[in-house]
Amino acid sequence: MTATMNLTLAAVALLGLTNACQNASAAAGYEISGQLKNAPAGTTLHLAELTSSQFVERGTAKTDAQGNFTFKGEQPATAAVYQLKVDEPNQVLLVLDNKTRLTLNGDAKNLMTTYAVKGSKDSEVIQELTRSNLASKVLLENLGQRYTAASNGGQPDSLEAIKSQYLTTVSRLTARNKAIIRRNAKSIAAGFAVLSFVSPDEEFSFVDSIATVQRTAQPNSPFTAALTERLAPMRATAIGTAAPEINLAKPDGTKLSLKSLRGKYVLLDFWASWCGPCRGENPNVVKAYNEYKDKGKGFTVFSVSLDDDKARWTQAIAADGLAWPNHVSDLQKWNSAAAAAYGIQAIPQSFLIDPQGKIVAKNLRGPALQAKLAEVLK
Known part of the structure; x- marks a missing residue:
């Protein structure tokens, strides 16, 4: 469904947590x-x-x-x-x-x-988190099953209703988990829990604030080290920061820089021909491009492929109708320099960049992308 959904289900599956x-x-x-x-x-x-x-x-x-x-x-x-x-x-x-x-x-x-x-106070903290997640586990699993069934049955209206209910449940669960972690920010349990129950992609500021507390309160904790390592590449791509430059080859071999697209809103989209979820999201990106490319200050897409096979990359561009001209790759798959600069560990991932080159949103999908573009491109 979404990265947030997948993370939450993974965290629920991990339940059996810290007792310090x-x-x-x-x-x-x-x-x-x-x-x-x-x-x-x-x-x-x-x-x-x-x-x-x-x-x-x-x-x-x-x-x-x-x-x-x-x-x-x-x-x-x-x-x-x-x-x-x-x-x-x-x-x-x-x-x-x-x-x-x-x-x-x-x-x-x-x-x-x-x-x-x-x-142990740490044990009580994690036990509280465990119960918080278990309270949502059955509902989330049920909604996941309903989503799969509706998807297989081709019911788009049902899909949107289920997704909305799922996201509401996830939002409430995340809020509960954050409140528990915030109350116990100096504990070892908080360091472990924020790694397990909160997505740094979705909640960077919160996770970063806990990491700051942990560096003082628990400087020798392995969780503090893990948080620092996880957040370092993300800090450069936090909302409000200037988007790191990318300058890679297009399919014809000429170089194209991200900075050259200043003046428009740009969706920086990391994808690959071999990535099923990426290909599944491409129709939404195409729809957004066609609808908003000529509105307001303008909108375009800068696609960075994590392919390692040029032929498959270019075939996927044609097959999916990715009509914008801004396609680049160094054909290094996960060793891509651009992926490293943006801390990419999974795809699809995207960053909406404003005309001044600042990141204003992350990982907008489907209706969320349409809504954001309608907001900024009035």
């Missing part, structure tokens, strides 16, 4: 204890640490006849994210350091929706 306990105990090493219902004696629980690319198992524990369990270990560096898992559907994430004394209780058959933690 920072008790004042002087003893070195963390300790997790608790009791699980529906976990017969001998049920194996797994504890794994999230490294840069995957979870690495750090220990196991078995329940007794009452479902009690205990984990003990050491986290020598800064706090880290761990996964406590009964099985694939039943797992939660914990933030552990050498002061953690955490209690966790719940139902092993429905752990995500029943787990409760005590002894």
Whole structure:
């Protein structure tokens, strides 16, 4: 549906989140204890640490006849994210350091929706976020299914109504998540949560504000480092900033610069012939171009292709009727210099640039693009 929708569904799927306990105990090493219902004696629980690319198992524990369990270990560096898992559907994430004394209780058959933690403010923050997202999970999944069914049935009116309801639900969920994170901006949990539950593309200012707090409050946190790395290339393309220059070859080999189009509104559109969602969005861009190219100060499109095959690129331009003359590429796919300058990690992505060369909007799709152009090209 949209990047925001996909992000929200991905975040919902990740639920089982951070439980950090920072008790004042002087003893070195963390300790997790608790009791699980529906976990017969001998049920194996797994504890794994999230490294840069995957979870690495750090220990196991078995329940007794009452479902009690205990984990003990050491986290020598800064706090880290761990996964406590009964099985694939039943797992939660914990933030552990050498002061953690955490209690966790719940139902092993429905752990995500029943787990409760005590002894850690960070854990309570993430538990609140978990419940916030679970409250919207069923509705979002249902709307996603309805959208697919309506799309397959060719019902455009239904599609717009479902999309509107979906976006409203996402907006409310994002507002709840932001409020929780904002109240706890100095916590380790906030650093992790803002990476998991808020899109920096859609909410750059908010995410950047949390990153600023985290750099002071949690300077050694891996989440602070991840936020800094994620936001650095985006800062250059925040709304209100001057669009970074692009000067690449057209299909005929001549160079074309983005700056040469100053004086008009320009939709800078990153796409590729091999990108299904990009090709699906192209009719909306064509419609916008045809309707607004001669209105007001004028409107055009500057298309940057992340192709690596010139023939496929030019064939897609012709097939999709992309009639504007501003098509460029360095045929380096994800190694494109333009993609790097704009922090592009997924396509389609677009930036609406005003006649003075400043970015005024991002990732406008379909009706949203039409509405914005109608607003600025009166």
